[in-house]
Amino acid sequence: MAKNTFTPELLEKHFTKNEWKKGARIFQANGVKTCALDGEVIRGVVFSERSRESSYLTRLVFDGKYSDIASYCDCYVGRDCKHGSALAQCFIHEHFDRNSIATSEKVIDKWLDRFQAQPSRYQPNIQQKSLLYFLKPNPYNEDDYFTLGIKSARPKISGGWNSAIGSESSAGSLINSAYANDDDVAVLTELMRTNQYGDTVKYYDLFERIIKTNRCFWHSTYDLTDPVTLSEPLEAEWQWFALGNSLHTLKLVLMQPSESIRIIKAQPLCFYDEERNCFGQIKTNTQCDFEAGLLNSPIFEEDKLPWIMSKLTMSLGDAVKRLPKPKTKYSQELTQPDVHLHFTTPVASNRQTGYVQVSFSYQDNFVNPHDENVTITPSNVTEHSIDSDAEIDADGIIEGEGERENESPREIKIYRDLAFEQTVIDKLSTLKFNTQPKPKLYTYTSQNDLNKSKTPKFAMLMQGSFHWQHFLHQELSVLKNLGWHISFADDFYYKALSTDSVFDAEVIETDDHDFFSLGLNLTIDGKKMPAFPILLSAIEQLPRSALLDREKEQLISPDSPIYVDLDNGGFVALRYQSVQPILKQFIELFMPNALNHDGTIELSRFQSHQTLSMLDDQGMIAKGTSKLRVLAEKLKNFQQVTTIDVPKGLNATLRTYQHQGLNWLQFLREYQLGGILADDMGLGKTIQTLAHLLIEKQQGRLTKPVLIVAPTSVIFNWANEIDKFTPQLSYQVLHGSKRHENFGCLDGIENGEDQVDIIITSYALITKDLLHYNDQKFYYLVLDEAHYIKNTKTKLYQAFLTLKAQHKLCLTGTPMENHLGEFWAQFNFLLPGFLGGQRQFTKLFRTPIEKHGELERKQLLNQRIKPFILRRTKDKIATELPPKTEIIQTLRIEGKQAELYESVRLAMDSRLKDIIADKGLKRSQIEVLDALLKLRQVCNHPKLLSLDGAKKVNQSAKLDYLMETLPEQIDEGRKILIFSQFTSMLSLIEDELIGAGIGYVKLTGSTTKRQEVVDKFQRGEVPVFLISLRAGGVGLNLTAADTVIHFDPWWNPAVENQATDRAYRIGQNKPVFVYKLIIENSIEEKIQKIQQNKAELAKALLSEEVSDNKLSLTDDILDSLLTPLS
Helix, strand or coil: CCCEECCHHHHHEEEEEEHHHHHHHHHHHHEEEEEEEECCCEEEEEEEECCCCCCEEEEEEEECCCCCCEEEEECCEEEHHHHHHHHHHHHHHHHCCCCCCEEEEEEEHHHHHHEEEEECCCCCCCCCCEEEEECCCCCCCCCCCCCEEEEECECCCCEEECCCEECCCHHHHHHCCCCCCHHHHHHHHHHHHHHCCCCCCEEEHHHHHHCCCCCCCCCCCCEEEEECCCCCCEEEEEEEEECCCCEEEEEEEEECCCCCEEEEECCCCCCECCCEEEEEECCCCCCCCHHHCCCEEEEEEEHHHHHHHHHHHHHHHCCCCCCCCCCCCCCCEEEEEEEEEEEEEECCCCCCEEEEEEEEECEEEECCCCCCEECCCCCCCCCCCCCCCCCCCCCCCCCCCCCHHHCCCCCCCCEEHHHHHHHHHHHHHHHHCCCCCCCCCCCCHHHHHCCCCCCCCCCEECCCCHHHHHHHHHHHHHHHHCCCCEECCCCCEEEEEEEEEEEEEEECCCCCCEEEEEEEEECCEEEEECHHHHHHHHHHCCCHHHHHHHHCCCCCCCEEEEEECCCHHHEEEEEEHHHHHHHHCCHHHHHHEECCCCCEEEEEEEHHHHHHHHHCCCCCCCCCCCCEEEHHHHHHHHHHHHCCCCCCCCCCCCCCHHHHHHHHHHHHHCCCEEEEEECCCCHHHHHHHHHHHHHHHCCCCCCCCCEEEEEEHHHHHHHHHHHHHHHCCCCCEECCCCCCHHHHHHCCCCCCCCCCCCCEHHHHHCCCCHHHCCCCCEEEEEEECCCHHHCCCCHHHHHHHHEEEEEEEEEEECCCCCCHHHHHHHHHCCEEEEECCCCHHHHHHHHHHHHHHHHHHHHHHHHHHHHECCCCCCCCCCCCCCCCCEEEECCCCCCHHHHHHHHHHHHHHHHHHHHHHHHHHHHHHHHHHHHHHHHHHHCCCCCCCCCCHCCCCCHHHHHHHHHHHHHHHCCCCCCCEEECCCCHHHHHHHHHHHCCCCCCCEECCCCCCCCCHHHHHHHHCCCCEEEEEEHHHCCCCCCCEEEEECCCCCCCCCHHHHHHCCCCCCCCCCCEEEEEEEEECCHHHHHHHHHHHHHHHHHHHCCCHHHHCCCCCCCHHHHCCCCCCC
């Protein structure tokens, strides 16, 4: 057998240049997880370039016969791919020199050669050198901290150090030097920790540590046999010195001065005695942590000393008190002034800009921060000079007073507290005032302007009405409590007006029966004012998220003020707690032109239950609500509406929930309301509607016919139900090419001739015969499967808006299939204006809910539509139904079908990227849907594709599974519905059923005798029913079936559920099994995730418990749909 031999040349030669380049990219990105030589095979795991969560098992096999290798991988390419190339390059990198031949034995030898003797812990000091330290002044500033010079030398046998000194690098590099012992490492570490840059020594304890090494020397005069030693501390004290001309300075004076002693800046202070070559600490009369800074004390003017001492006290605390006080001519005590603020808004054209003029009063002598003098000489002082050394006798007489009677009055100075003045400026700065530059006089208008000693006024500017309103409302009182003197210019613009933030409401009935006007009033400064215009301004002050997001609204304090501008600079501060509930309820305020001219807002009477409930909750007194409250109470408690007796002549026994539905329909009719009966499929929406219409006829109210519009597939089902349950109701079906012969039932509406109770037609014909219907007025307009009018842009929808009816009713088990716009479409048909215009609804509800998942808006919409939509689901109502079991059957496609899927995916991915880059995603919808359709067809059966190559692939994982399991299910006695949206797929299944000898019936859009086909299956003559999803998804009652197979998934879960409900409905007495065939990791799994999102949104809006999940129907899912199978 040939010896297992791999060479870099052999590995590289095996792959194409392109694959080798791709493999290099993966290898350099650390994309190879494992790599190992196992006999004749190199095995490894390589990450996917698209996602590191996916990886592939890859192997390189040596073929000794042909001296070549074979490359295998679990990726869809399978052989000689980039992952194998990456594994080869990793193997070369880890185990081979470029020109060597490596075998498994060579690898072991190389591994053994790496072992060597255990290295020493530290570098050996071969030259036997040590580090020497030299103390020297800062070369740039001798008064600054000392620096440390580090050199190296060998010790002399006779003692001391060799004069051949070597220069060394920085402390950081010396720590790892062979010359550094433990003491040196401690010194160098502390030196680095106390210096961000450089090598200065700032602390006495570091000096002490350096000197204790016995290798420390003075920089200029040193003897390498005589290192610097430590000395006992010296005593010293700080003293003020008068320099003449009213100048002073602070110096440190040694108790035992010596010319050989040099004071060294450190903390605490140190000294070096050059004569004794020793170093020590200085103990002072302050013993504080800032003495090093005092060494560089400048020369001070006497007038500035009080201010300087005050600033030192603010910075350094009580330790300053241990410093001696300078001896000066005047008292050094600072005087705290009175603060005077004068507010102005001088520019009439820009009222948002205002100023405050700041001045300080020292015993009625005014100054401002522009005044550079630190002292004030009062002009009204006449006191005689009093010597600070004079003594007072027992009688209170000052010694020497008589001697001074003839002396002139002594000048008195008041020292300004500049630090306090600065705190005032700083306080105003935090309140958004900005200091204005000192004005320069370039021209003058009066002689007074030429006075150079005149100090200009000090002003600070604040811009923005919000800042002024916040300051006047909340901060001004704080400044007054500090004792500051506040004044305003006569023409100051802003005025804070008082209000208790309590609203009262007034309801005004309008001529339009469907709307009412609501006015809110607010008392401001004792006068009532319309509140809605004020609330419009409040909206602008709040972040939008605070009104809609429960978590973010809690970040705002309930007592937080909202400032609203009124006329002529007046403003009012409303409490957030009082405003927030109103803004949440009346979201119509967010729309342009929301208010009437009188400040009221027009609302639909159908939301009266929400409006009055909110007013009551907030304790608002509402006038004029008596009529509206009757309807509101009914809407609020619509589940407790009056119970109606079941009509006589109804040939059926209503279940409890069906009787409740009848009561609800009667309630809607009584208050002239429209609604959506949205019960699940199979719960009897038809029987509830017919019972309701029977009551209307028996009560004499059905004086004009009822128009029922339904899908073509169920119009005769309505006729059968009427004959069966309510034979007292007459009807006419207008359908087929001869329907015009029966139009007399329309012509006789006005005169009562040939009038029937119910007219039934289809959606397909309503637009064709619209002129006949537009001339009539119906008692009821009933839309069965009302989701047919979900698109407002269609001619069908516009046609229904033109029909005239006294009452309207929608029936649908799926009121929302895709998005909230479908809700609006149905309610706009039923109750025009109830949910506002379409653009308004999109802005106020659809976008916040679908794009941002805003819980508050979702709850508000749920509450608003709740009285007008009645929905019961089978799991909660029809307890007599047997259980339904849903099974997701995942299948894997392999071989040529998988290869076809991947080739189609790659082609579509590349093509779509080019199209989207050129046209944009929105304008590429047709191309996108076409690409996705092709992938879904491959999942079903390659023959569905109109490609020559696909026609040759006779392999379908789904069809194989179906034909394997179908005979067994039939043997168990099951009756099976098979749904597919592709009629061509049903034809392929049909061929297989014929070949297997299995009986079946088939229903598609081209089937003419639908009822015969249904009856044949219902009677049990055949076990399998093939149904097109669109043709048979609604209107069929197939309770004979107990098994439903969805051969392929559809985007909309409601469509699938409708199909399932053909079998799972009232009358079913067997458990129902629902199978969904899904190809693993394919586009079909992605469709399932989209289904879940749509179902969750519909459930949230129709249930009492609103979900917190953020749902979005606008996410870009294209990349997800086009991911590979593995």
